Amino acid sequence: MFQLAYYEPQTLKEALQMDGVKKGTGKFLAGGTDLLVQIKRRKIEPQELINLKAIPELKGVQETGDGGIRIGAAVTVKGIMESSLILAGYPAMAQAAKELGTPQVRNRATIGGNIVNASPAADLVGPLLVYDAILLLTSESVQRRVKIEDFLLGPSQTALGKEEVLEAIELPALPAGTGAVYLKHGLRKTHEIALVGVSIALRSDGQGVIEDCRIALTAVAPKVIRAREAEDALKGCHLDDETLSRVAHIAEANCLPISDVRASADYRRQMVGVLTKRGLLSLGGSN
């Protein structure tokens, strides 16, 4: 018979000392919008739920002093969407948050849960990739910083250690003139899991020559990925029609979509091209 014990630690230390953490039989509970669904569908059967929401270290969005920001892992998606620091400095994050789920889900869901759940369709992850996010992983004895790209390994697979918690997410300062965008594609305007998502961060010089570019593709590979070849193809170019369609094609080639109940692989691939082009166009005037 499955028994589920519930704990509400008040400090990070307390949380990390829990039996369920040590033995690996427990699960951290943040918003529960992924976890509880998985338990209900009996994909997982944890013995303990350890609620992270009371832990001070996991809360709040703050400036780091070197121009970047630190987002507590338990900040809700609604909190991300409304944070003035994020809106001002990292608008693609706010955009992705705004398009995640429904109001009810956004009120509960957290950024930490979105990352650790490691869905290839996770909305916040694409912007985190193009903003070069660093994850702060904490265990009872050590703390380490891992780039989000190295953290994500595959569907539901991450580099999170058994006794680790994701404490916070750090977004480094962006060079002046960087524009970024998140485009989410789905059948509905809300309550939609991305069929495809494209995140782009772009910086060009005074003449419109692209100096730096990062592109992340959502829901078209086993995890959210960077489209490195497309990025490279952009550098040093102007955003003219030729470049746009060339880069869109490269982005299409950069992904490995699957066919499922939501869309066919072909359609997803095609949309990667369309969204990449549209995203770049929307950033064309951002310098």
Added chain:
Amino acid sequence: MNYQTVGHGLVKIDVMEKVTGTAPYVDDLVMPGMLIGKVLRSPYPHAAIKRIKIEKAQALNGVKAVITNQDTPRVKWNSAGFPPSQGAILVEDQYILTDRARFVGDGVAAVAAVDEKTAQLALDLIEIEYEKLPHVLGQDKAMEPEAPIIHEGVEKNIVGHLPIVIGDVEQGFKEADFIFIDKYTCQRVNQVSIEPCGAVVALYDANGRLNLWTSTQMPHLVRRIVARAMDMPVGKVRLIKPHVGGGFGSRLGAVNEPIAAMLSKATGKPVKLIYSREESFVGSESRHPIIMELKTGVKKDGTFTARQMTAYIDAGAYATHTPSFAGPVGGWFLAMYKSPNVKYDGYSIYTNTPPCGAFRGYGNPQVVWAVESQVDEIAERLGLDPREIRLRNHPCKGEVWAWSGWEIESCGLEEAIERGSQSIGWENRIRQGSNTKENSNQGQETVHKVGPETKKKGIGMAYMMHVSGARPMLHETGSAFIKMNEDGSVNVVYSSSDCGQGSSTALSQIAAEELGLPINMVHITQFADTDTAPFDIGSHASRQIYSGGNAVKVAAGIVKKQVLEHAATMLEVSASDLAIENGQIICLQDETKTKSVAEVAYNALYGTNGFEISGVASLEPPGNPPVYAAQFVEVEVDTETGIVKVIKVAAAHDVGTAINPVCVEGQIEGAVQQGLGYALTEEMVFDEMGRLQNPNLTDYKILTVKDMPEIDSIVVQAASQTGPFGAKSVGESGLVPTAAAVGNAIYDALGIRIKDLPITPEKVLGLLKAKS
């Protein structure tokens, strides 16, 4: 006509309870000692059950009953809700729990336990040895000679064939200038009422009576079906209907009442059985996918010489509604356009999927999708305005309507088309020259260019006719009982289900109008109880206002007569000189002679020879006047993503007299939302093993509030001659023409015609690519 109450957009009578969350639904009911039921479902699309071992489940602490096919009454039954009638073809092919799984989700065992968790654990402990059998999905595949047989003795899985022949289509095709041959298909969609379908508490009491509190659209007929399934007399079953959280046809018959009844009988305890959203997708009936082959002969002037349709209807794994449903499918087809020669063949075909049944429109949305798409093409080929070909060929007032065989009482189609056109800006469309698309042959150059290059706009329309009841296909007895209290207020005892559509409000308005009472003096039953409420066949076929309203009005007339007669005695005047106005008796001759209705009612109850003023009416409605609608849709299609954005829907509906115009608009808007989902996003998707891939509201895509376009609900009131205060109907029709209108608008925008619903972005891009 000037009415006091009828025609006014009064606030729904149950609104306070609903908006404060206090209105009780089945799941809110709690009874002493109540157990929780759960159903074990087949994981295979087709499998024989070799052995079931239930001992471990029975031994689990807290488990009170485990039942399987062995325990079910040895009668086969049919769950569909029909009054016995000529048009009801009820193939009895199911047991309460099956001995052979015919779809993924077929109920094979059930448990009752002290709580949900224990019940769930008990299901895990039931051991079943299945022998997998070959299965078949898709009605076209199921008819092939080598397809596995789903029910013994049903050859090619065809469980029904319903032919209709009028005139001689072969002759008609010879006389035609053009012949159009097309094949249209449509998907399976679910009603997705907010309260998931399948919610019941059963109590088999110590007196041997079965009490059911269930969320149903048809209390009396479901009582009858459950009695049949349980093999017990009808009178021993009592059914109570609390508030219902949406029906849309899903509750048009027994759902899980017999399972709960068996569990209660086995335990002697009340048993609550509530389906989850996931279960309700497979455990209740959805809309039929139909393959429709159309052949239509037309003259150059746009009149029809012959119309033919062959419909292959996916019944799912059990017959339930389908063989009867094939009748209306033919009816919708043949009755919407005049033609001297018509031929219809409707085949009902078993497949290894959950059974299909009733869903708002009952086959009409499917038929109209096919017919109205084709008619759009015909109009274009003939160079006719799409509105004109409809106006030339639709059956009109005074003509015989082929669906019923009766004369049409009133027709508001012309007005609907006129006002709908204005609302959508139809003239604009013509000026843009989309009619000349074919001739100019420049593809997208001729469509309206608005905004960025990649977005194309278009406007389309479609028309439909629908019923206001079920006659003459079904016997349609309905009843109302009205009694007057000593304060002059009345109780309207009425059994059919307001599922949220507002029928109890409109029926109260009919009673108030007839009685001359203010609306707050009318109290209609919200909980129907078959022990006390008179017989009614339920909330379906858009019949509540025309048919139910008729019963209420007749009963109110009887009550009114008694009030006037008793008042006449009290006032010492003749009853024919009296009238009731706003709760007051007025003497037309002498205005000093007056009494309140309350005084009359009080005197009747407590005066000498006391009696309660009351009246009952139980009868079939006088007719079945058809309603008309024309819907106009404007879309904008993104030619790079294939996404269709609906900008506006102008839905012009002839409903007869609108008893409550606000409720009428609510019906239209709600239905348009379902119609747009049907057109664009909703589809139950099965994998090759017959497993439903999207039984949840993330992947089964109902349009959200953010996706909804502007809807202009245009209420046309061509009053009927026989309906209460001229009412006809509106319950189902709002979604009937929507998908076709969307398809026609997409054609106008892009010059591509998609022939299988839903119109997904991938299909749009596919056809665009093929075209270029």
